[in-house]
Amino acid sequence: MNPNYYIALAGILFTIGALGVLIRRNAIIVFMSVEMMLNAANLAFVAAARETGTLDGQVAAFFVMVVAAAEVVVGLAIIVTIFRSRRSASIDEPSLLKY
Amino acid sequence: MTAALIGLPLLGATLLLLGGRRTNTWGHFLAVAMSASSFFVGVALYIQMLGRSAEERAVGQHLFDWIAVGTFNVPFGLHLDQLSMCFVLLITGVGTLIHIYSIGYMEHDPNRRRFFAYLNLFVAAMLLLVLADNYLLLYVGWEGVGLASYLLISFWQHKPSAAVAGKKAFIVNRVGDVGLSLAVMLMFTTLGTVTFQGVADAAGQGPSLKITLIGFALLLAACGKSAQFPLQSWLLDAMEGPTPVSALIHAATMVTAGVYLIIRAHAIFDLSQDARTAVVVIGAITLLLGAFIGTAKDDIKKGLAGSTMSQIGYMILAAGLGPVGYVFAIFHLLTHGLFKAGLFLGAGSVMHGMHDDVNMRHYGALRTSMKITYATFGLGFLAIIGIPPFAGFWSKDEIISAAFGQNYLVGLATLIGAGVTAFYMTRMMAMTFFGESRWEDGVHPHESSTVMTAPMMILAVGSVFGGLLLKFVGDIEAWLEPVTGVAHPTHPISAAVLIPVTLLVVASGAGYAWTKYAQRPVPVVAPTDVSILTRAARADAYGDAINEAVFMRPGLHLTRALTWFDAKGIDGTIGGVSAAIGGLSARARRLQNGYTRSYALTMLGGAALIAFVLLLARL
Numbered sequence: 156m157n158p159n160y161y162i163a164l165a166g167i168l169f170t171i172g173a174l175g176v177l178i179r180r181n182a183i184i185v186f187m188s189v190e191m192m193l194n195a196a197n198l199a200f201v202a203a204a205r206e207t208g209t210l211d212g213q214v215a216a217f218f219v220m221v222v223a224a225a226e227v228v229v230g231l232a233i234i235v236t237i238f239r240s241r242r243s244a245s246i247d248e249p250s251l252l253k254y
Numbered sequence: 255m256t257a258a259l260i261g262l263p264l265l266g267a268t269l270l271l272l273g274g275r276r277t278n279t280w281g282h283f284l285a286v287a288m289s290a291s292s293f294f295v296g297v298a299l300y301i302q303m304l305g306r307s308a309e310e311r312a313v314g315q316h317l318f319d320w321i322a323v324g325t326f327n328v329p330f331g332l333h334l335d336q337l338s339m340c341f342v343l344l345i346t347g348v349g350t351l352i353h354i355y356s357i358g359y360m361e362h363d364p365n366r367r368r369f370f371a372y373l374n375l376f377v378a379a380m381l382l383l384v385l386a387d388n389y390l391l392l393y394v395g396w397e398g399v400g401l402a403s404y405l406l407i408s409f410w411q412h413k414p415s416a417a418v419a420g421k422k423a424f425i426v427n428r429v430g431d432v433g434l435s436l437a438v439m440l441m442f443t444t445l446g447t448v449t450f451q452g453v454a455d456a457a458g459q460g461p462s463l464k465i466t467l468i469g470f471a472l473l474l475a476a477c478g479k480s481a482q483f484p485l486q487s488w489l490l491d492a493m494e495g496p497t498p499v500s501a502l503i504h505a506a507t508m509v510t511a512g513v514y515l516i517i518r519a520h521a522i523f524d525l526s527q528d529a530r531t532a533v534v535v536i537g538a539i540t541l542l543l544g545a546f547i548g549t550a551k552d553d554i555k556k557g558l559a560g561s562t563m564s565q566i567g568y569m570i571l572a573a574g575l576g577p578v579g580y581v582f583a584i585f586h587l588l589t590h591g592l593f594k595a596g597l598f599l600g601a602g603s604v605m606h607g608m609h610d611d612v613n614m615r616h617y618g619a620l621r622t623s624m625k626i627t628y629a630t631f632g633l634g635f636l637a638i639i640g641i642p643p644f645a646g647f648w649s650k651d652e653i654i655s656a657a658f659g660q661n662y663l664v665g666l667a668t669l670i671g672a673g674v675t676a677f678y679m680t681r682m683m684a685m686t687f688f689g690e691s692r693w694e695d696g697v698h699p700h701e702s703s704t705v706m707t708a709p710m711m712i713l714a715v716g717s718v719f720g721g722l723l724l725k726f727v728g729d730i731e732a733w734l735e736p737v738t739g740v741a742h743p744t745h746p747i748s749a750a751v752l753i754p755v756t757l758l759v760v761a762s763g764a765g766y767a768w769t770k771y772a773q774r775p776v777p778v779v780a781p782t783d784v785s786i787l788t789r790a791a792r793a794d795a796y797g798d799a800i801n802e803a804v805f806m807r808p809g810l811h812l813t814r815a816l817t818w819f820d821a822k823g824i825d826g827t828i829g830g831v832s833a834a835i836g837g838l839s840a841r842a843r844r845l846q847n848g849y850t851r852s853y854a855l856t857m858l859g860g861a862a863l864i865a866f867v868l869l870l871a872r873l
Binding site for chain 1: 850855
């Protein structure tokens with residue numbers, strides 16, 4: 156299969172994720188969008204590794220997964236804490252940290 | 255011993271100022287005692303001095319090294335010579351009499367203790383001025399008497415006029431003080447020393463231009479302290495102070511400090527003909543100006559103040575004549591100190607009896623109800639207009655004679671001054687003690703208490719015999735010769751001609767005033783349809799108006815322009831820059847709006863930009 160298809164799919168997924176981060180208000184959805192962007196990157200890495208026949212991209216994908224797992228732990232904890240105190244998961248409401 | 259002269263009144267002032275209210279009951283006695291004991295110390299020193307030969311009479315006392323920086327050495331030393339001795343006896347003697355008088359005059363004043371503390375402070379500062387052995391220490395005394403003068407002029411500071419008069423005296427004196435500080439600095443840079451002896455020794459080697467400049471700076475200082483033209487305007491306003499202050503500070507002692515300064519610095523003036531000429535001109539102008547102002551004043555104290563200006567003009571003029579005049583300047587200073595203090599105390603006594611009214615148009619016919627004041631004031635009057643054998647005759651006649659020896663124009667000025675003096679003093683005498691009574695309702699003139707009349711009587715005795723004693727018993731010319739140098743006077747007009755002419759001028763001045771103010775009724779309200787000259791004299795010869803137009807208004811505009819420039823130019827620039835930065839940062843702050851999505855967008859934009867740049871670089 157043409158590796159360009161994988162790269163194009165990764166670009167589409169990344170764009171959907173980025174739009175989700177920018178547009179959606181629910182913190183969980185935003186979080187999912189971030190995961191989608193990471194996975195789009197993973198897809199690009201793996202496709203590139205397969206194309207070149209080296210393991211560098213595969214290893215990079217593992218690193219991204221580890222970082223994503225760690226990030227999910229911290230991020231979800233923050234979201235749950237905010238939800239507890241504010242009874243809402245909206246990402247616009249906790250906008251207190253400003254000028 | 256010499257230090258005790260200054261120390262005693264200084265101790266009195268310190269005790270009274272620090273002692274507070276618990277010294278209220280006996281404070282004035284302490285002040286009198288301190289002043290009197292200083293006088294007795296002075297007399298004792300005088301007797302000691304008489305016992306030595308003329309060359310050994312001057313004694314110095316080195317108290318401690320005051321300033322020692324590199325080559326600049328100023329000792330805190332006192333120097334008591336024949337000239338200082340004259341002043342010591344005048345200051346402590348007249349000062350003590352006025353202290354005693356003040357006990358009665360200030361009897362009902364709630365701040366009497368403070369008044370006596372200031373009087374003692376004045377005496378101490380004035381003694382420091384005349385006893386210092388260098389110009390810098392003299393400057394300390396000079397500023398000390400200025401401070402005491404300021405404090406005492408504005409003693410009744412609840413009156414706005416008195417508070418303003420005090421400030422005016424202080425500020426005008428400051429102009430003169432600049433002259434003295436310039437002179438001291440010039441002495442140090444040119445001659446390398448500021449002691450009297452050092453300056454006198456080194457002056458001969460100094461460049462003549464610098465010596466002349468020092469002379470002019472000293473003259474400026476003398477003009478400020480002695481109320482000479484063009485710094486005369488403060489003295490008339492200084493009459494806002496209590497009358498004993500006017501008698502002691504603004505007639506007998508402090509205002510003559512300028513004369514002392516010029517004679518003390520005679521080594522400078524001996525070398526510079528230009529500086530001497532300037533001194534004579536200033537003296538001649540002031541003696542005529544003061545007499546002119548005195549002719550139109552209805553306020554008895556301001557009339558006497560004009561007279562003081564005029565008489566000090568005589569002294570300054572005599573001091574400018576050089577060695578032939580120094581002795582007579584001091585001679586006139588001493589006799590003037592006696593009779594003018596007496597006249598001022600008499601004026602104070604009249605005011606005391608007239609409910610503090612100073613307007614002579616409300617007086618009249620007081621000779622019957624205030625006999626002692628009338629007699630003492632009358633003797634002072636005869637002394638000041640120069641009727642022989644009263645004190646003023648001997649000293650003033652010598653000055654007129656010496657002035658004719660110098661220059662006929664100068665001599666003529668002194669002669670006219672004598673005539674005008676006779677006019678205004680006779681006018682004062684006639685309006686106060688003769689004619690019809692013009693008392694206001696409810697005023698019952700009465701003689702003052704003995705504590706006030708006794709000093710007046712003593713000063714009246716001084717007015718009668720002071721001149722004779724100084725000339726024939728004290729032999730002032732020989733006494734001062736070691737200090738002022740030997741003089742070779744020239745008398746183009748013999749005394750046999752000059753004395754009758756002078757007396758004739760005096761008699762015509764007095765006679766004219768007598769016909770005008772004693773034989774004709776004096777209007778209670780000052781007439782307004784008067785000549786332009788009278789109007790000028792009433793306005794102090796427009797001295798204040800000229801000061802206002804020449805210095806005050808331009809100064810005000812300059813200050814306003816500078817304030818405007820400071821506010822708009824400098825503050826505007828600094829404030830504008832900070833306001834611009836503040837405004838910008840307030841707008842930049844708005845970028846931090848707290849919305850996660852906006853940060854995410856910024857990150858995305860940044861990442862896209864980096865990717866775009868990388869791609870561009872790849873191409």
